[in-house]
Amino acid sequence: MTPAVDLRGASVLRAGNVAVDNVDLMVAPGTWCGIIGANGSGKTSLLRALAGRLPFQKGSCRIDGEERISDRAGRARHFGFAPPPEMLPDALRVRDILALVAGDVDCALQSVGPLCDVLGISDLLSRWIGDCSAGMRQRVAVASAFADGKPAIILDEPFNWLDPVALFDLREELRRRVTQGLTLITALHDLPSIATMCHGAIMMADGEVAMALDSDTLRAGAADTKRFERHTIEALRSKRS
């Protein structure tokens, strides 16, 4: 089967520094791929480059079998991407954001589907972004990634700032969507979520892939999340030192 994403030796520069160095990553269609790592390890840069928000410096980036390493616009068109919540414009309403992404707000709500209820989007539609709390902004940013019905979505730490109920419901809804064929790539800090939700994961350290976690490892981790958490933390700690 053609991988949804096949990265080989990909590197990304940020402000002249190497943020991602020689990363390999393969994501099968209809699976959830997790990325873990310390703060500043290159997770966000990798996700942004995949979503076309940053250029790759070198390497190969095949999306559905097609080489797109130099095609930022093509990558941006392919993936739904949640922008950083703090970058959403204060002087627009939530409905304006969704309408801009999807063409009109009804189409957006249709594409977001059950996530609307999970994220409480209907209640936020008339609210100014500037009047939204951090959690509300996060909900809007996640919804905007789904608003134009893309089959592959990239989310950078989507559970940040969410209350426990929203966090649980979002996790379940994302899992349901993946079983229906969505390809999902997320950066996460919550190790039990990685073990129980993801089909594959990579651990990043200093811009490189420090460890790749396959589905068997994650399945074993899901059976004993405490052990998985302890082992992963030890690995992260050793990479830091």
Next chain:
Amino acid sequence: MRFFRGFGGRLYKHDSQLAINLARSVFARWQDRILALALLALCVALLRSRVSEMQLPTRTWIALAVGIALGWSAGQLLNARAKFHASDGVIASDALNPKLVRHFLIAFHVAPIALTIALVLMVMPDLVLFAVSGYGAGAYLAYRLAAFSHEKNVSFRWSAASPAIRALLRNPVIGAIAGALPVFAIALQQGLEPRALQILVTAEITILALLFTTVEYPIVAFMRVSGKAPLSIILYHIKGLAGFGAVVACLIWFGDSTGLAVTVVAIVLAAGFLIAIRILLYCIHFKAIGDLLTGLTIAAIMGAVVIAAPLAPVLMALLVWNLHRRASARTWLIT
């Protein structure tokens, strides 16, 4: 309007909606709108009477310069917006499509061109063509510079300078060292005529002083919510400029150029005023509105200097007092 929305695409729709909402927010009260209209009418009338006394060549140059400045500023702003959309916006795929970006830029230039034509028609109607040509030249220059910086992957924006350099500009010692530079320049340029030397030194000092007016919104916002009073935020940002001004004024004064020292003090005070109002506006509003109002304030003050120079310092003092009062009320507030 509908044509431009179609032609300019989603990027135009996004930013035009944003601009309309920002304008509504700035002029939310009817008193603000009436005051703005009255000030505009007054400025136009006074500028018109001033300009009509000038010779045709002078007026032509002014029309051209105003056009270039407006075209350049609008071009820079729109390029920055296109760059933002491509990296952090919700419709990045459009902002990465060169054809759609060109449509966005063309559609968005219509409003500032119309504004330029309207202003020049009111003040010097015979020179509209010069102003529009200047606008085109300024906008084209900004577009070419952005295209060049994109192709070569270099940045000419000052805000892109490293945080370490920006931090140095808040250091009084660095300010004092920079303050010595124009004096060395004077020593090297002694062969020039006094008038030419004065113009050259004034230009050098103005450029250096402007370097020290860098203000970063995130720092202001953080200090404000951490309970720092507006005055202490201003003092934090103004140290580099103060060191620069003190040294350069002293050196020129003791070098027996009293006239030049007065000019230096005026330039440094103007730069300090720029820092102060930007910080106070950042304390009251979020960044986009703060930048917009800073631009409008500078334009109003420059208008006041042209029309009635003695009134300008009074106006500046009143403005700082009023903004300081409002900014103080926002200390500690997170929203």
